Amino acid sequence: MTTPILELRQATKRYAGVPAIENIDFELRRAEIHALVGENGAGKSTLTKVMAGVVALSSGKMLVEGREAEPRTPLEARQLGIAMVFQENSLVPTMTVAQNLFLGQEKFYNRLRGIYIAAQQFLQSLNFDVAPTTTVSLLGAAKKQMVEIARAVLHNARVIIFDEPTASLTPEEKKYFFDLVLELKRRGVSIIFISHALEEALQISDRITVLRDGRHVVTDDTRTFDRARIVQAMVGRDLSQTLYGRRKQSARPPGQRVLSVQNLRMAALVKNTSLSVFAGQITGVFGLVGAGRTETFKVVSGVMKRDFFHGGEVFLHGKRTRYRVPAPAVRDGIAYVTEDRKVEGFFETMSIARNIYMGLVAKLGRKRAILSQHESQAAGETWIKALNVRAISKDVKVVELSGGNQQKVVIAKSLVQEPDLIIFDEPTRGVDVGAIAEIHQLINRLADEGKAVVVISSYLPEIMALSDRILVARQGKVVEEFSALEATEEKIMYAAIH
Amino acid sequence: MIAEVKSLLDRVLGRGEASSTVPPMDGQLKPNQLLERAAVVAEFAAPEDLATDGSSVFVADGKRLLRLGEHGPSEIAHLDGAITALCRLADGGFAVALDGTRLRILGGGHDGKSWERASGAPFVALNAVAASGDGRSLLVTDGSRAQPYERWSHDLMARGHGGRLVALDLAGGGEREIAGGLAYAFGAAPAGAEVWVSESWRHRLVAFGGARPGRTVLENLPVYPSRLSPAGGGGYWLTAFTARTQLVEFVLREPAYCRRMMREIDPRYWIAPRLSSGHTFLEPMQGAHIKTMGILKPWAPPRSYGLVIRLGEDGLPRYSLHSRVDGMHHGVVAAVECRGALYVLAKGAGKILRLPVTAIEEELLP
Numbered sequence: 001m002t003t004p005i006l007e008l009r010q011a012t013k014r015y016a017g018v019p020a021i022e023n024i025d026f027e028l029r030r031a032e033i034h035a036l037v038g039e040n041g042a043g044k045s046t047l048t049k050v051m052a053g054v055v056a057l058s059s060g061k062m063l064v065e066g067r068e069a070e071p072r073t074p075l076e077a078r079q080l081g082i083a084m085v086f087q088e089n090s091l092v093p094t095m096t097v098a099q100n101l102f103l104g105q106e107k108f109y110n111r112l113r114g115i116y117i118a119a120q121q122f123l124q125s126l127n128f129d130v131a132p133t134t135t136v137s138l139l140g141a142a143k144k145q146m147v148e149i150a151r152a153v154l155h156n157a158r159v160i161i162f163d164e165p166t167a168s169l170t171p172e173e174k175k176y177f178f179d180l181v182l183e184l185k186r187r188g189v190s191i192i193f194i195s196h197a198l199e200e201a202l203q204i205s206d207r208i209t210v211l212r213d214g215r216h217v218v219t220d221d222t223r224t225f226d227r228a229r230i231v232q233a234m235v236g237r238d239l240s241q242t243l244y245g246r247r248k249q250s251a252r253p254p255g256q257r258v259l260s261v262q263n264l265r266m267a268a269l270v271k272n273t274s275l276s277v278f279a280g281q282i283t284g285v286f287g288l289v290g291a292g293r294t295e296t297f298k299v300v301s302g303v304m305k306r307d308f309f310h311g312g313e314v315f316l317h318g319k320r321t322r323y324r325v326p327a328p329a330v331r332d333g334i335a336y337v338t339e340d341r342k343v344e345g346f347f348e349t350m351s352i353a354r355n356i357y358m359g360l361v362a363k364l365g366r367k368r369a370i371l372s373q374h375e376s377q378a379a380g381e382t383w384i385k386a387l388n389v390r391a392i393s394k395d396v397k398v399v400e401l402s403g404g405n406q407q408k409v410v411i412a413k414s415l416v417q418e419p420d421l422i423i424f425d426e427p428t429r430g431v432d433v434g435a436i437a438e439i440h441q442l443i444n445r446l447a448d449e450g451k452a453v454v455v456i457s458s459y460l461p462e463i464m465a466l467s468d469r470i471l472v473a474r475q476g477k478v479v480e481e482f483s484a485l486e487a488t489e490e491k492i493m494y495a496a497i498h
Numbered sequence: 499m500i501a502e503v504k505s506l507l508d509r510v511l512g513r514g515e516a517s518s519t520v521p522p523m524d525g526q527l528k529p530n531q532l533l534e535r536a537a538v539v540a541e542f543a544a545p546e547d548l549a550t551d552g553s554s555v556f557v558a559d560g561k562r563l564l565r566l567g568e569h570g571p572s573e574i575a576h577l578d579g580a581i582t583a584l585c586r587l588a589d590g591g592f593a594v595a596l597d598g599t600r601l602r603i604l605g606g607g608h609d610g611k612s613w614e615r616a617s618g619a620p621f622v623a624l625n626a627v628a629a630s631g632d633g634r635s636l637l638v639t640d641g642s643r644a645q646p647y648e649r650w651s652h653d654l655m656a657r658g659h660g661g662r663l664v665a666l667d668l669a670g671g672g673e674r675e676i677a678g679g680l681a682y683a684f685g686a687a688p689a690g691a692e693v694w695v696s697e698s699w700r701h702r703l704v705a706f707g708g709a710r711p712g713r714t715v716l717e718n719l720p721v722y723p724s725r726l727s728p729a730g731g732g733g734y735w736l737t738a739f740t741a742r743t744q745l746v747e748f749v750l751r752e753p754a755y756c757r758r759m760m761r762e763i764d765p766r767y768w769i770a771p772r773l774s775s776g777h778t779f780l781e782p783m784q785g786a787h788i789k790t791m792g793i794l795k796p797w798a799p800p801r802s803y804g805l806v807i808r809l810g811e812d813g814l815p816r817y818s819l820h821s822r823v824d825g826m827h828h829g830v831v832a833a834v835e836c837r838g839a840l841y842v843l844a845k846g847a848g849k850i851l852r853l854p855v856t857a858i859e860e861e862l863l864p
Contacts, residue, residue, distance in 0.1 A: 310512030
């Protein structure tokens with residue numbers, strides 16, 4: 001048996017002690033197309049980033065053609081013959097195709113015409129229909145993908161890793177892309193292919209590896225798989241463990257319709273989506289990355305704008321709304337708890353109390369022209385107690401708190417506004433288990449108090465444990481609705497994928 | 499002036515009143531197949547309305563008034579006009595609207611009484627009648643002042659708003675217009691001190707007669723609501739004769755197009771809601787399919803649809819029964835509850851359906 005071109009043994013990567021992947025064994029054969037599938041957070045990206053030298057292993061080892069290797073940078077990985085084509089492409093948009101191809105390989109004297117000729121010949125040899133003189137920003141998604149691939153091949157990559165390569169491609173472009181991948185395989189290149197589209201994995205790969213919760217579940221020949229077996233392997237976690245073990249036994253009945261989103265459109269991310277949110281209920285929104293969940297609710301809360309022409313309508317309590325900035329949405333009773341708390345959630349060098357007070361100031365707007373230190377301290381004390389934020393004092397800077405406590409501050413900053421509609425976007429991402437339980441209790445309490453609550457999560461067990469009704473989004477649109485009692489992980493995942 | 503500029507901008511940008519959006523059928527209106535799976539108890543040529551006295555169900559079919567018995571329907575009366583609305587009165591009589599233009603009492607203590615106008619204007623499209631809470635008057639909806647009952651889609655395309663709610667005094671024979679200017683009033687029911695009215699073209703239920711006349715009970719419905727009837731245990735059954743689509747909403751915002759379509763095209767082939775569909779390839783909006791991840795998904799806009807919504811006493815939907823776009827039990831215009839069963843009139847299919855309420859609630863309520 002020939003030596004695998006790339007091998008990982010007992011590969012573990014921890015972030016701040018939390019394993020993103022744990023004891024994973026993986027091998028990639030020569031001239032093989034190997035699909036890597038799993039839910040969001042299953043560890044696919046971490047695993048491939050290890051291979052591509054973007055992150056280093058915490059323990060375990062990596063072998064390239066049988067020899068131990070430890071690439072510390074993407075450049076080192078490239079020297080080992082491993083290249084990665086990221087979902088968000090890494091091309092310089094203001095440069096031409098040829099300049100991008102030869103970026104990093106410049107000589108002391110570069111003759112532009114020579115670069116264009118070399119690039120032309122090289123692209124033709126790959127049968128890629130891309131003009132080398134075109135500026136990259138003018139290319140479509142598929143052509144950008146081609147340039148990325150060409151760059152990987154130009155660097156003599158023997159292993160190319162594609163992270164969600166087809167997410168932005170049209171059906172025709174996808175077909176062309178698959179032809180390219182098969183051509184690369186014929187040339188002896190090994191391919192790792194990450195995709196949420198199981199049909200694609202089944203269609204193009206030779207073998208499939210399924211990851212779940214950072215662990216290896218199964219690797220087998222593609223012909224032994226069907227869609228059902230992959231989905232089962234992806235979601236078949238032990239539900240008896242941790243706080244997600246409880247299945248909902250009852251669902252809260254809906255109250256008044258608080259939010260009605262009708263035929264909303266926003267660029268290519270939200271495509272004619274419609275949904276309702278009711279008072280006194282938790283509406284869970286599930287979908288894979290790129291399903292348009294976050295963007296939909298950012299439009300609702302005024303963080304993003306919908307399409308200028310025929311962008312659809314949003315009704316809050318039956319009243320038509322169109323927010324250009326978040327402030328009026330906050331005043332109307334909408335709170336959006338961001339998924340990216342470090343960038344959008346808090347002022348990291350401000351104290352807990354000040355951060356929470358900022359939420360109140362945002363709500364009151366011009367009514368509170370002069371800020372009150374006393375009011376700030378009082379709000380801080382009240383909400384630190386109410387949400388059990390663990391900190392030495394209310395004057396501690398938020399940056400010094402743990403992830404869970406930071407998240408509680410972000411939530412408190414929204415709840416101080418006394419909203420009617422609270423949108424939690426990935427409320428427990430990067431939060432420890434203890435804090436997760438507390439945040440879940442809080443979310444349930446809000447729904448019990450009659451608030452309309454939306455929970456956007458990529459983690460299926462969280463959605464199932466919290467939601468009274470579950471909306472599934474796919475490709476920019478809500479495509480399915482389940483009640484808490486009828487939903488199963490398989491049904492939800494199937495709707496999210498197909 | 500500012501309003502005109504705003505209206506013009508809205509039309510260009512597809513916003514506000516000029517947006518052709520439709521609310522989703524989700525939450526309590528999430529589609530199911532309960533109406534489609536329902537048992538068919540009878541079929542008629544021209545069924546129009548249902549009524550009940552708590553022990554029997556009565557059907558208006560063309561000019562005939564029938565009782566639905568265990569061994570099939572039996573004729574009670576044959577009238578001189580087509581019945582467009584029917585109500586069973588507490589004293590054993592019936593209130594029937596004939597040809598949409600006159601209301602007559604048959605049997606009971608007020609036998610023979612009739613009304614042909616209210617507030618000086620003749621009835622044009624009487625489409626629903628209900629007894630008031632105290633039983634001393636009748637609540638009648640007259641859909642349009644311009645178009646007769648059977649030309650309801652003409653009224654929709656013309657954006658008619660000449661509907662009205664009228665109270666008729668059974669004892670004295672007087673009449674009083676409670677509300678006018680309604681965008682096709684189609685169905686009324688007493689609700690405490692108020693009267694709830696379906697306003698089909700505005701897709702809402704409105705309350706009159708209480709402390710806040712014109713209060714919206716339920717709005718922004720994804721369907722065209724029709725008749726209301728009381729439900730066992732409180733609340734109401736609200737029927738909807740068809741669903742809204744973005745295409746029809748768009749057409750309705752183009753008056754010149756509507757006028758030309760009405761002038762030149764046979765009404766059967768208009769881009770407009772219908773009570774039934776799928777009869778000929780000439781109908782617009784036939785359907786299509788989308789291929790997603792290798793799986794073929796049929797898709798079609800609902801040119802016709804069947805829906806009954808169970809409302810609570812507060813007017814909020816509790817659950818709903820559907821016959822979806824691929825079904826046949828469309829054009830639901832009446833539903834009555836009798837002896838633990840819900841009887842539904844699917845006018846598009848010409849059928850009376852029967853569903854046991856307990857079984858429905860076991861299936862739909864958590």
